[in-house]
Amino acid sequence: MQSNAALEYDYSVAKLFTYTTILFGFLGMLIGTLIAAQLAFPELNYLLGEYGTFSRLRPMHTNIVIFGFTLSGIWATFYYVGQRVLKVSMAESKFLMFMGKFHFWLYFVGALLAVITLELGMTQGKEYAVFEWPIDIVIVIIWVSWGISIFGLIGIRREKTLYISLWYYIACFLGIAMLYLFNNMSVPTYFATENLGSFMHSVSMYSGTNDALVQWWYGHNAVAFGFTVPIVAMVYYFLPKESGQAIYSYKLSLLSFWGLMFVYLWAGSHHLIWSTVPDWMQTMGSVFSVVLILPSWGSAINMLLTMKGEWNQLTDNPLIKFMVLASTFYMLSTLEGPIQAIKSVNAIAHFTDWIPGHVHDGVLGWVVFMIMAALFHMAPRMFKREIYSKSLMEKQFWLQTTAVVLYFTSMWIAGITQGMMWRAVDEYGNLMYSFIDTVAVLHPYYVIRALAGVMYLVGFIMFAYNMVKTMTASKELAQEPQFRSPMA
Amino acid sequence: MNSLVIKALAFAAVLIIGTLVAVKSMNVNMDDTINQLTLLGAVAIAVLAFGVSAKYINQMKTDTATGELVDHNWDGIGEYKNELPSGWAYAFLGTLIWTVWYWLVGYPVNAYSQIGEYNQEVLEYNKKFEEKHKNADAATLKAMGESIFLVQCAPCHGETGDGLSGKAQDFTKRMSKEQVLNVITNGSDQLKYPMGAMPGGMASGADAEAIAAYVAGGMKGEQPAAFGVCAGCHGMDGKGNGGTAPNIAEYDETLVTAVLTHGKKGVIGAMPSFKGRLTPVQEKALASYISTIK
Amino acid sequence: MFHWLEKNPFFFAVGVFVVIAFAGLIEILPNFAEASRPVTGLKPYSVLELAGKEVYKKDNCIACHSQLIRPFKSETDRYGQVSLSGEYAYDRPFLWGSKRTGPDLHRVGNYRTTDWHENHMWDPKSVVPQSIMPAYKHMFTNLADIETAYAEASTVKAVFNTPYGPEIDGTKAGWEKYKPTVLEEAKKIAADMKNKDVKDAVARGEVPEIVAMIAYLNRLK
């Protein structure tokens, strides 16, 4: 070990994950925009033959955004924040340095394999858990190496107290580990027979209603522990750090944490309301979803109150804007979700575009905004250069904010309209609309949504450009900035 | 109220009005409690999410650093003694109370059954429907039939009932020449009329051709002599002898009901049975509509 | 008690784990035995149908189609009888879906036919003019993987006691002997189809994806 004076935080792993965050973010959003456009203009399905249909690209979009962009972002920030709040450098341990790099490269290879198998249509057929068993095994190893990094760093820490962000990172690690393992339990058919058929193929350990329960216990909570918990970890570090304001209330953050942990796992069955799972379980799903509003709002309110009296920073620093807007979209989606989980509302909302609308409030408004803000904050510190362009960042902010608003308003109206049309009866009590009527009416909303997608994608390209320029061409910094990130 | 909150609420109002306009333009029935509750939920989301976040953002502007400073000081950064936001705490308690209500009264966990509720709904509805339309007049039946047709039949037979260029039965005419020939050659025992099965090969060659041309032509003009063999069962006018054999001249209620019940497989393809999917009144309505398609 | 938890990262992690795992235990496990009971008369999928189910998964039909009829009159009028838990007993994985960009398919076999599906997969707009579904012409040329389907049937029979007959035994010899049965089933579907290439392929002893797919869709009742 070196002596403290010469010691610096080592960001090499954080940098690697930063690159993949940008790469996968671009890819995921590009495909997302394409499939949004396909719903409005079906001719776009035939650009790549068999491989370019909506159905083949949709899992590519979800998986690249979830397992490519978001996970990379989580890890980029973890390898940055983890060192800093524990006051220990990766450079202090050769082993941890190796694990970090191993983690990254295995992840990168795994991601390539995943993309290839998805394009070939190899799938378990479960949403957000599509990968076949060999890739699942790779994912487990990737996950374990992250665990070793987390607990390895904690093991050599100087700061005894674990900062709240780390609580959330640990919860993300444990939650996803448990959920992923149980949901992906399957039997490879190749080995259960005399090596018949495809090597990749497997059958789920669970069937029918049971499988649905496990799947949405996973599906809902993969969102919880992948899209909520680690992003809260980020906001709890980056907002105070960028603004120089301590969290409004540390205690509230602790309460919100345990509230979230207590409640989140129960809410999974709200994806199965009005299905064949037992009635009491559906009721539980509704009930806990509603209880979940307040722990989630606790974090969001805590963030907004942190900026209390800091209007100057909000108007002056686009990075703060990103984070404040992310917090408000977090409030919106954590209220919208529970209300959609109430049985009577769910009767309309389920199966309609209101649900993708809700998801994208959370993902576009909260997850992506927060990850971009985090990377912007990290860039001057990792690359020792100031952020390339403030005005570009401002423009990006307004463009993407408009895009999110267009997205969720169009899908909101589309979903409610379609849901009500499905139920509509004429004066004789017969169904008023055939299914295709309810599809045709959505066309204008799909066009608006595709447009919102293009706007958001352009905003992300502006972000990527700004980041690349920051890494390569921006003014060098002599000293690491303490709070506010310097930008030109 | 401050301007930011007002703006946020105005945005919520625009969203809700937009939703209402979109929904209303589709003639959706607003008496449905599910629809009402959904809109109520939408209003709650918009008003609370936008209103509350605007309130807090506004606080950044107006609420400059109030509160008590805590004793110690950390590298020049003061800290405020910040209490739990009381609105948040009360709302949390509120949701818990709502939870207990939902659990014990709204959808009582030991008594509520969604299938039970559904059965009840259908039972009550059907009773009312059958009673109301038991003696419906022809115009009502036709209008009802049209709406059923558009939802249940149009996906295969097309919205105009023309069978989508030969992909399904064309309701603008009774049978095509090809169909008639097919039945004459192969016979038919699908519709379970009292007269029983029709054997194949009752006519052939030029006779069969002549019959087919005559039937497909809507039984107009001079009747070919060979039609006599058909008339034995289907009647000289082809109308099926009062329901003992299929009507080959036009669509009638017996025929439509028979096809809906048993399905039919012919030279175009197969139609599955719709038995149990429609009530007797609905079948009658459908028949009355189909017989008017031109 | 709380102090102690906060101070120790190990017990903290255990605490988090217990709290999050508990919900899963209570909610999921006890229901298992009950929900996997099939309704009376339910037959497991035939090998051809299983191969079709694979095509359904491969081309990701669940992105747009559900297989779950909810207990509302508006749904049962449109799609048929309410879905029951026991009907899904042999569905591994379940394919309920989460979004209806297209209609529900749980009972599509009751009201659509082989020739309708053939037209629809080749060109959806030819039967539903306003359709936004892409055409799946590649299903007419790609071959279905019936051997893997046989392996799947053998696996669920051996591991989960799904009631298949003795001819499904997971051996290579068993498969060679069983293959003609699958082809026979495929021939019946192809007989109702019009596409010449498909008919020729089936006559040659091959099973194009569309044939397996239609077998699966017809089975959904």
Place this chain on the structure above:
Amino acid sequence: MELRELQGYASFFMTIFLVVMLYGYIIHLYRSEKKGENDYERFGNIALDDEISSDPVVPNPKAQKENEEQNK
């Protein structure tokens, strides 16, 4: 009693237990601060003052020992 019913009751009471625990924790947090046992808010500074050379808010005795050994 049916299995399903049993599940209902088990989850109902477990939830009440969890709620009591959560509220107990809230009370614990605020009371221990009032009594001066622990100031939770100071942990917020872990994020603000996170240079590697800064003093930890609560030093980890194990790491300190190592540091001392090096500085010997």
